[in-house]
Amino acid sequence: LKSSGAVLVAKLVTGSLAYDDIWFGGxxxxxxxxDEFSTGSSAGPAASTSA
Structure with missing residues (x-):
């Protein structure tokens, strides 16, 4: 994307296999x-949308 000129504005994280509380990227x-965490398959997009 960067080589095509795209501008990245966010980085989203989701749990391992979108299930449980197993995180590799934070x-x-x-x-x-x-102090609270978002979990599930749409944790990253949901948190960024609500911000």
Missing amino acids: RTRNPWNI
């Missing part, structure tokens, strides 16, 4: 309460 934090 946990997705809740933007309204950073």
Whole structure:
């Protein structure tokens, strides 16, 4: 994407196999309460949308 001129504005993270609480790239934090975490297949997109 970068070589084609795309501008990346975000990096999203989701749990392993979109299931349970297994993270490899860091946990997705809740933007309204950073002590809480978002989980599931749409954790990254949901957290970024709510921010």
